[in-house]
Amino acid sequence: MDPAEGTAVPADALQVTDMTRLRRFLCFGSEGSVYGARAQQPGMENTQMLMRLIEDGRGCEVVEEIRRFSQDGASVSPSPVLFALAVCSQQPDAKTKQAAYEALRDVCRLPAHLFSFVQFKKELKEGMHCGIWGRALRKGVSDWYNQKEAMSLAVAVTKYKQRSGWSHKDLLRLSHMKPANAGISLINKYITKGWKEVQAAYSNTENSEEVAEVLRYLEAVEKVKHSTDELEVIHLLEEHGLEPEQLLTSHLKSKEVCKTLLKEMPIATLLRSLGKMTADNVLQQGSLDTALVCERLQSESALRKDKIHPFHVLLALQAYKKGQSSRGKVKWETDHAVVQALDAAFNKCFVNVEPTGKRFVLAVDVCMSNSLVLGSHLNATTAAAAMTMGIVRAETEPQILVFSEGAVIPSPVTPDMSLTQVMAELAKSTGGATNCVLPIVWATENQKPTDVFIILTSNTSLGRIHAAEALRMHRYRMGLSSKLIVCGLTSNGFSIADPEDRGMMDISGFDSGALLVIQNFILDQI
Template identity: 50%
Template sequence: MSRFLCTAIALVCKYITKGWKGVEEACSEGEKSEDVQKVFVYLEALEKAKHCTDEQELINLIEEHRLETEQLPTTFLKSKQVWKALLKEIPLPVLLKRLGKLTADKVLLPGSPDVSSVCERILDDTALKQVKSNPFSILAASEHYKRGHGKLGKLKWDPDADIVQALDSSFCKSISAVEGTGKRFLLAVDVSSSLGTVTHGSSISTVAVAAGMCMIFAQTEPTAQIVVFSEGSLVPCAISANMTLMEAAEVLIQAPVPGTDCALPITWASENEKTVDVFIIFTNNRCTGTENPADALKMYRQKSGVFSKLIVCGLASKHLCVADPEDCGMLDICGFDSQSLDVIRNFALNIF
């Protein structure tokens, strides 16, 4: 660790434990290097912001020192001008979470330069790569913003069309950052009931999750096969990497047919001699088929000679008992969130 870094950390710790007076005392002895002086000036700006009572002065501090919301007095977080200053450097994950509030508070007005700036940030390739944006995180932010209200319904806003379009495009862009596994996947979406319910662990619809995951695998896994199924019926699904999320969702929304047979995708692959490394099943329901999916997978393994894996995603489930707990090649996922994609990928690659 460099001498500068040690000194910088010591100054920050001094500010945390002893306040600004402690930093002044620590820097009063001897000359400060140029790098240490920068740390000193930044901490001084934090101290000024903490006690600031003038809006314009605070805006100047934000713009000069790239201060963030957590470093400002809460009384100024109601100011539109302060938020306009914050928008220039606000981290992308924070921006995505606050889009609804900023629209509701009229900070982002239709056709304004601020909306154009926000759309540029959302679509910026460098920003997406720097924060390693998970496609599901952007999908969740997009679906939340489109809904036009918060979880409790108290905060409401009219979604801006330009921001909605930017979020959809950003989701498609973020997929390109996902590394393929080289595995042969079969994604099966259960359409035996409505996909309009809310995903457990998230605030977005199950159809959006299923459509988004199909788009991700269609683009990142060249050999991936996608099907939809219900009781006694399974058909290939024409979802491609070139589709928008809405187009993919429309393909999945079909007339519900009673009954869920989660073994059907596995038996279909066996009967049609499809080679599959990983089966991923998306469903809202309990399995009601006559054949156990775990048993069907074991039979498929014996016939194909491939140690295939099974992942069952109960999108609206709090409890799920499909996988054989003694089998390391089977996994149940209850609900779905931003970490689920990584879990699926790591499970497919035996990374645990």
Template identity: 50%
Template sequence: MEATGRSVSSNHTFNSSGDDSQWEVSDNIKLCRFLCYGSEGDKYTAREENHPSMDRVGALLALLQEGQGVLVVEEIKRFAQNGQAVRLDPCIFALALCSQHSEVKTRQAAFNALREVCQEPAHLFSFIQYKKQLKEDMKCGIWGRALRKAVSDWYNGQDALSLAAGVTRCKQREGWSHQDLLRLSHTKPAHEAIALISKYVTKGWKDTQVAYTDKDNSDEVVKVLSYLEVVEKVKHSCDETEVINLIEEHKLEREQLLTDHLKSKSAKVHPFSIQLACENYKRGQGYQGKTKWAADSSILKALDSAFYKSFLNVEPVGKNFVVAVDVSTSLTSVLPGTSVSTAVAAAVIAMVFVKTEANTHVLAYSEGALKLCSVSADMTLAQTTDELVKIPGGSTDCTLPITWATKKGKAVDVFIILTNNPVWTFTASPVETLKKHRQKTGCRSKLVMCGMTSVGHTIADTEDRGLLIISGFDLGAFSVIRNLAQDLM
């Protein structure tokens, strides 16, 4: 996506001359920010649900007005399909908006993209609900021919076994059910396996059994019928061993099980998520209610082992990083809404980049003092934390890490500045300091300013698309950093 033009593209072109126009925050960049974390601004706030609404999509509307609708839909697909979005709701909202645009090509592109963006039933329900909300002020219905065809194609275009899994995992959401959508879209099943699932959704399991028992069914219908039978059996089984075997054999998920059966295997979990869970478990008390517990040493040992193994789940970006930790204030405060101290959080963040990116420098800094930390990929969390807090504190100057890299001639793709100081101070403008680094090294350097305990940091003069602010820190922050590093927004 060119920053200075209006065409939407994922390919960014920069030069090393420090030309400011290369870093302007265009409507294209604002669109990508919205699709990533639900806001067109330069600040991502951890754990904050940015609910999509019309007042948040000024840049998207401007691009549609300029006739860029088809390319906007391509951008929506990219963020939705490649795991680049922190949450999928902004992409679904944007697609719903495009599907109601006055330009026919934009509407067609949006409806054609429905299956690619809304891959799960929950996403489809959200899309329909957003369309309903967008239509409320227009005093007209939403179920026109185009939507009916798109929803019918969504059901008929699915692999039958995948669709059976989907409709049993998520039966209804946002006030809509599969029965509603099949009825309102006038869906005619494309083949017998889809017809079987449609009957199961609308008539229930008993009627479906009666209709298909003793029939000469195709192999596909037999597989779907057997799968639905398993789902129904699990609902009524009190035999724990039987349930475990069915889960493993048929890859059942938690939504298909009873509350007492929620013992399915974990997916690929990020180390940051495991450490949050570990620290919260050690706390011995939830944040809501009065339930307390004594931490079990064997569980803590298992979580510790999982933490170190989970670094294999993190995909490298392949860029040069500097992770700089501000030690000018106490690092004993905690991330909002967690039991994790900012010192431990900073250590985990540093470890993620050191263990997965070949070119990462970790710095500890305060006013006038900066130290290159000896953090290596084979260090433990405790060792990494100790290494970060070796130098004495002072007041905060968040430009020191950039100045250090510039003087050393180290070309850095992304500076990640971590601090829990409520007030940022600088000897010079962080944007100007970053520009000097770009000019000297010829690198497309970017800056992420992260106030780990804050919800309100801001920096003057942030009309530079290479600079983003993170308030607090959560798993989504890693996606934001990754997208910025790869020039995806």
């Protein structure tokens, strides 16, 4: 191959900048090029890149990125976003600080987010040599409560009472919040004084419709907290739309209460709860409730509405088929009808995988082990097959390869194949030790222009040529800004990606968060 045939890709097009590092941190909690299935809590060591951007006068730009990642749902966990916002809110730069508090409502959509934000500020206090409850935070917290509609606030404060060592009562006391209207005033009194004080203050007064609605809702919440009558609990659930977080543990042990909750349960929650509900006999073989659950699981409109990814269904299917919880404390007899429904849901969910319009080469290590993938219940072979199906069904003519030390072989995986068929197809070839560079070399030698290489392996051997070198050669020959993702499915950690190359990413293990990281990476968001 003659390098003179190629076209050089501008070096700055793939340069890792502090803004790149920020986006990676907001997405998965690390500014590096490695995503691990085991998340770590952010701390002071993550502030250097943030501080450099702010010192360069880009604080408001940083806050807008924080807001965007939060609103777009582009973060694996809310913690990095909330931590970054807390850092910005502690800055002496007035514009950055003001922008952070103006974004508070958009970023902290739930009380749990607000509690975490305040806790991060507390943890940052010593390292950044600043206070916590100054005028800015008091106003920010007060505005968070005052800017919500009364009913939505009533639901929020009774559903999420405390997190991260903070409660609503703490925040209202420390912020000196003055209610903006009658509805918020009622909720303020409920939080700080309790239900009896609310009853005494509002029982003999003429209330607005908004206040009356909030009173009815809070009364239902209080009733259910003290009720031992199963029928009354069910009635309150149905009439007021109460949620599991507002019930007592004893209520959740009732089969009839759980059956009532099933009617409005989001599919994502349902997928996580199938084993427990089977163990508790809420779902029994041949019952009407089981039939209705199976019908919901196979509803294309419901799956599309809740944007359920096939990988999430596959995780639920494998967990359910085990017949016991991860620690073995809860056991159940699997229902064939539920297994069939989950299998059907898995195939129907591929419509939720949005195409990227990129040209893919997905290469699967034929020496893939049957060891469990770090971060999930799946073995490496199953996870690789599911990932392959997602690419084949969503993208236009992707190239699927199987590879080993000595060979790279195109694999005829088609969109109409089942998971079992794809697994069998990927396992047809056998080989020796793995060489992760071979698929890139194959694409270059065969003049296969590739925007994204995804390599799935349970090993991370490189051979004589480094992956970065092979990728740069492909970019040069094809005149593309090609990207490379190496997924070490059973690896605790490895380093193949060049940390200074924005077009390289390592995935250690594989969980639902990895899907979001890969999507953001491919679409040039991180």
